[in-house]
Amino acid sequence: MTSYAIEAEGLRKRFGTTQALDGVSFQVPAGRVLGVLGPNGAGKTTAVRILATLLRPDEGSARIGGLDVVRDAARVRRTIGLTGQYASVDEDLTGMQNLLLIGTLLDLSRRDARRRAGELLEWFDLADAASRPAGTYSGGMRRRLDLAASLVGRPAVVFLDEPTTGLDPAKRDAMWDVVRTLVGEGSTVLLTTQYLEEADQLADEITVIDHGRVIAHDTPGGLKRQAGNRTLTVVPVDAADAPVVQSLLAAVSGDEPQELPDGGSSVPVADERALATTVAALADRGIAVSELSLHLPTLDEVFATLTQTPTSSPTTSKEFAA
Incomplete structure (x- = not known):
């Protein structure tokens, strides 16, 4: 008990x-x-x-x-x-x-x-x-x-x-x-x-x-x-593979990937199974990656979703005292 x-x-x-x-x-x-x-x-x-x-x-x-x-x-x-x-x-x-x-x-x-x-x-x-x-x-x-x-x-x-x-x-x-x-x-x-x-x-x-x-x-x-989608991010080693990675992520998620400044792409996915699917697809195409990650929403995003509060409001305090 x-x-x-x-x-x-x-x-x-x-x-x-x-x-x-x-x-x-x-x-x-x-x-x-x-x-x-x-x-x-x-x-x-x-x-x-x-x-x-x-x-x-x-x-x-x-x-x-x-x-x-x-x-x-x-x-x-x-x-x-x-x-x-x-x-x-x-x-x-x-x-x-x-x-x-x-x-x-x-x-x-x-x-x-x-x-x-x-x-x-x-x-x-x-x-x-x-x-x-x-x-x-x-x-x-x-x-x-x-x-x-x-x-x-x-x-x-x-x-x-x-x-x-x-x-x-x-x-x-x-x-x-x-x-x-x-x-x-x-x-x-x-x-x-x-x-x-x-x-x-x-x-x-x-x-x-x-x-x-x-x-x-x-x-x-x-x-x-509970808060919603995970974010899948892939950064290929060879920048020439970026278009293929974007096409692959679009097929996995059904959404248009977002291009990142480092040459990678990210896309929202429904669950963790998308990671395994992406790994297999990259291997099939022989694409080497420098980053492959699946991120849950941040707690700030969870808070905003649950309370309909802007994510900046809970952490806006900038006044510090030593």
Whole structure:
């Protein structure tokens, strides 16, 4: 029997006339990463806040490690870590003091709290700034301190609500390593993100929410297969073979191939069988190739197809903070 660390069933939540959640359900097995995607205002953060006991659902239920988030809220809070969209550290305290405060609230001994704080400050590249007030930190540093604070208690379940927003690409890569380490140590992670590459890199499964409803759920590869055609690309070694390659691809797909700057051609195909057919046809004609590839749609294209959102919108943030 599968052990679920996170379970949501029929969650509904309304704010005035706005239906933020309209029957959201999903399950996350222990030790896995669930990526939750959706346009701004889709209901992602509302779902996270309910799961983290910060909001009560109007209808439906949710459990963390088998504990009901309403009836057992206090016990749930001791098993989870939460990082919201905006850093919530105390700017008058130093980095070390912020983490020691969390350790004290979690009933860690002073010695254990200091040891854990030191580990996290090193992990998040904040050790050199540990004695400085958090108010002197850059936005990216405050973000990393906030993430560190959510991990002081070694939570079994970690909610990361757009954790890398505002981080530069290098720090974002480092945060991906943090998520992988957490999972390697046995934690379960629910990750909301506006960076589709992030979900593709980290998530075992992805739930797409739009207008408060789950509109798709699958592995990243499964979602890509749902979204439509694959793209078959062939680049011949001899440029003189380009017309033959184009004719061959047109026969395989039934569509007019697109010419590429490197002398190759690409064409949409319905499924993976087109690759084998193309390989055989190239061999029959004795055509050598420098590239032969079959690509699934990108997760950006999947997102756009499912939500009817332009592919640029989920990843348009250009503001970075060190």
